[in-house]
Amino acid sequence: MFRATSSRSLLVAIAARRPPQTVFSTVRVRFNSSTSIHARLKQDLKDAMRSKLKLKLNVIKGILSDLTYAEKNPQQAAAAGGNGFSKDLDSDVATIIQKAIKRRQESIESFRQNCRDDLADIEQQEIAILQQYLPKQLTDEQIETAALSVMKRLG
Numbered sequence: 001m002f003r004a005t006s007s008r009s010l011l012v013a014i015a016a017r018r019p020p021q022t023v024f025s026t027v028r029v030r031f032n033s034s035t036s037i038h039a040r041l042k043q044d045l046k047d048a049m050r051s052k053l054k055l056k057l058n059v060i061k062g063i064l065s066d067l068t069y070a071e072k073n074p075q076q077a078a079a080a081g082g083n084g085f086s087k088d089l090d091s092d093v094a095t096i097i098q099k100a101i102k103r104r105q106e107s108i109e110s111f112r113q114n115c116r117d118d119l120a121d122i123e124q125q126e127i128a129i130l131q132q133y134l135p136k137q138l139t140d141e142q143i144e145t146a147a148l149s150v151m152k153r154l155g
Contacts, residue, residue, distance in 0.1 A: 037093040037133050038067065055122070059129045066096050094134055101130050 041060055048057040070085045070092070085092050104123045111120035138146075 036088055037090050037097070038087040040133060041067075041093075055125060056129050059126045063097060063100060063130070063133075066100060067093060070096055097130050097133055101127055101134075104130075 041064055045057065045060045045064065048060060067087050071087060073085075087093060104127050108120045108123045108127075111117070111123065
């Protein structure tokens with residue numbers, strides 16, 4: 001071993017023997033269609049923590065809290081047809097996210113009526129974050145085209 005004559009030299013000697021610190025880098029995980037929305041939320045929560053994105057972090061924490069509440073709430077199970085709520089089903093998670101978006105849209109209307117555009121802008125940014133987790137919505141033209149093709153097939 002070694003002999004230290006003072007506390008400072010002891011600290012220097014200990015620090016010299018310590019392995020180098022590991023540096024964490026943000027690793028983006030590519031999600032394919034088989035990755036659930038809940039798994040994406042958990043991974044993005046970690047990324048937001050590492051990147052120190054407070055708004056995104058708060059939004060994701062809120063949604064994960066809503067999901068946990070919905071899973072434990074017996075009324076939610078009855079509303080889902082008795083099968084219960086599952087974080088693993090994208091349809092259940094998407095329903096919770098859509099409710100959160102609707103809540104924020106109502107808040108935006110209220111904020112705009114009360115001349116609080118700063119708060120309305122924050123809510124709008126939160127909606128943009130939440131919409132990343134929902135499947136892409138069809139446009140009116142795409143829906144009309146699909147309906148016409150079904151009508152032609154059926155006669």
